[in-house]
Amino acid sequence: MPKSHGPELLRGSLDLMVLSVLAEDRQYGYLIQKRVREASGDRVKLPAGTLYPLLHRLEADKLIRAKWDATTGRKRKWYELTAAGRRRLLRQADEWRHLADCIGQLLRPVLDNAPMANPRPA
Amino acid sequence: MRDQEFDNYLGLVGRLLRLNSRQRSAIGHELRDHLETRLEELTAQDVPHDEAVRTALEEFGDAAGLAHTFTSLARHQQRRALMRYSFGTVVVAAAVALLVSAMMPASPQGLNPGFVSAQQQDKPRATAVNKDKADRPKPDTPLAVITPPMSEQSKATANKLVAPIAARFDNVALKDVLGFVRDAADVDIHVKWHVLEQSGGFEGDHPVSLALNRAPASLVLELVLESAEAAYTIRDGIVIVSHKSDPTLRRLEMRVYPVADLLKAVAPFVGPQTRAAGRQPGNPFGTSELGGRATRVAPSPTSHQAEHLIHLITETVQPETWSAMGGDGTAVPFGAHLVIKAQPATHREVEQFITMLRQATAQSAAASKIGR
Structure with missing residues (x-):
């Protein structure tokens, strides 16, 4: 029953998305939100009401660290990965790849036999 | 760039945050930065100012919900720190108890006194821990919270x-x-x-x-x-x-509780008078008498176990609030989850109860290991 695991998978995947965005460079909340939206082709819109509590949870778990900076004229909180966060990211990314491979193999016969709603041009 | 509506929104969030002034101030600065950055971006796209402000606020969502999430998160972190401390204390106490029992003379009950002894020693400890947990409001946070749609x-x-x-x-x-x-x-x-x-x-x-x-x-x-x-x-x-x-x-809230671990632990609920048949070893809740009919009834054992868990919850947590007793709360199983619609206060107690069940499961498993 894949649906029953939806919220759990989604919660895990949001953490993973944010950690992966921060793997590129340090970012502040608004940039993280934008980067997730762009990287997902507008399919994942991470509301601010979800993003900031998530960032604070990751910070409390010491997976990311934050620094305040006012050099741009505005007080802004920048986040970056910690070593523990980078290890978690690598481990979770690996787990996701294995899971995706496994589900892909399981679903292949289902998808191969299913009628396509929008058949691709030959 | 400051905007009166941002001030109002952030003022409301700040008032609703049950945190200290330093935490409130830090959250306020961070949220303001987001709102103002978004406003600048929208304005640069030629969106009229008032509309840009409204859009930025709408994207942020409900102030009360946001404040509640931040507050819950901060309290959860505090409770985790407390639990780490409590766990350490329990580990030390268990080590001392084991040391003392190892130094005591052998029991006259023969070769396998450990299980009885561990149960007897654990009983008051388990009660004390559970009472402590009952007083402590924190539960495992459910993985999903779904609120009913608005008309x-x-x-x-x-x-x-x-x-x-x-x-x-x-x-x-x-x-x-x-x-x-x-x-x-x-x-x-x-x-x-x-x-x-x-x-x-x-x-x-x-x-x-x-x-x-x-x-x-x-x-x-x-x-x-x-x-x-x-x-x-x-x-x-x-x-x-x-x-x-x-x-x-009081608004009813729907929440989805993942309970796969408890369903494994709980005995199938099929009636009190049947004989044992194939109960899993180490089951902390199950008495042999509760397992028999499951072998003859078609529905999956999981659904019986979910019914049993719901029965435990609705009999224990604010019994008068559930639909069976004329209240408005409902609890139904969905796979390895329970979908519960109830008032927020009832949810808090359900979460505490589930946490207690998890602790009882862990303690029973530990006691079984000691007894072997």
Whole structure:
């Protein structure tokens, strides 16, 4: 029953998305939100009401660290990965790849036999 | 760039945050940066200022929900720190108990006294830990919280209440203030005066003072009602005002609780008089008598176990609030999850109860290991 695991998978995947965005460079909340939206082709819109509590949870778990900076004229909180966060990211990314491979193999016969709603041009 | 509406929104979030001033200030600065950055971006795209402000605020969502999430998160972190401390204490106590039992003379009950002894020693400890946990409000946070959808009329009313109004009252009667908000926001307001009067003694002539040049009507309403110990809810597009203790104002919340681990531990609920058949070893809840009929009944054992778990919850946590007892709470199984619709206070107790069950499961498993 894949649906029953939806919220759990989604919660895990949001953490993973944010950690992966921060793997590129340090970012502040608004940039993280934008980067997730762009990287997902507008399919994942991470509301601010979800993003900031998530960032604070990751910070409390010491997976990311934050620094305040006012050099741009505005007080802004920048986040970056910690070593523990980078290890978690690598481990979770690996787990996701294995899971995706496994589900892909399981679903292949289902998808191969299913009628396509929008058949691709030959 | 500062905007009055951002100030109002952030002011409301700040008031609702149950955190210390340093935490509130840090969250306020961070959220303001986001709102202002978004406003700049929208304005650069030639979106009119007022519309850009509204869009930025709408994207942020409900201030009360956001404040609640931050507060819950901070408390959860505090409780985790406490639990780490408690766990350490329990480990030390268990080590001392094992050392003492190893130094005591052998039991006259023969070769396998450990299990009995461990149970007897563990009993008061388990009770004490559970009591401690019962007093401690934190539960494992459910993985999903789904709130019931709003009707179209209620959405329209909620949208009207987002629009800013000017609210300047100097000792104006509550009745007149509510009439003003009704006209200014163009919404229907029904006030349960009899409940207000019975619960808090507040009447229509209760004086209200407020000075806001531009604030969302919802905020004006909240601040005005707060002074009369009242609150409001929106039902079918109508704003209903009553005393804050009025149960009709308490919104039912639907939450999904992942309980796969407890379903493994709980015995199938099929009636008390049947004989044992193939119970899993190490089951902390199951007595042999509860397992028999499961081998003859078609539905999966998991559904019986989920029913048993629901039975435990509805019999233990605020029993009068569940539908079987004429209340409005419901609990139904969904795979390895329980979907529970109840008032927030009931949810809190359900979470505590589930946490206690998890602890009891862990302790029983530990006791079984010691007994072997």
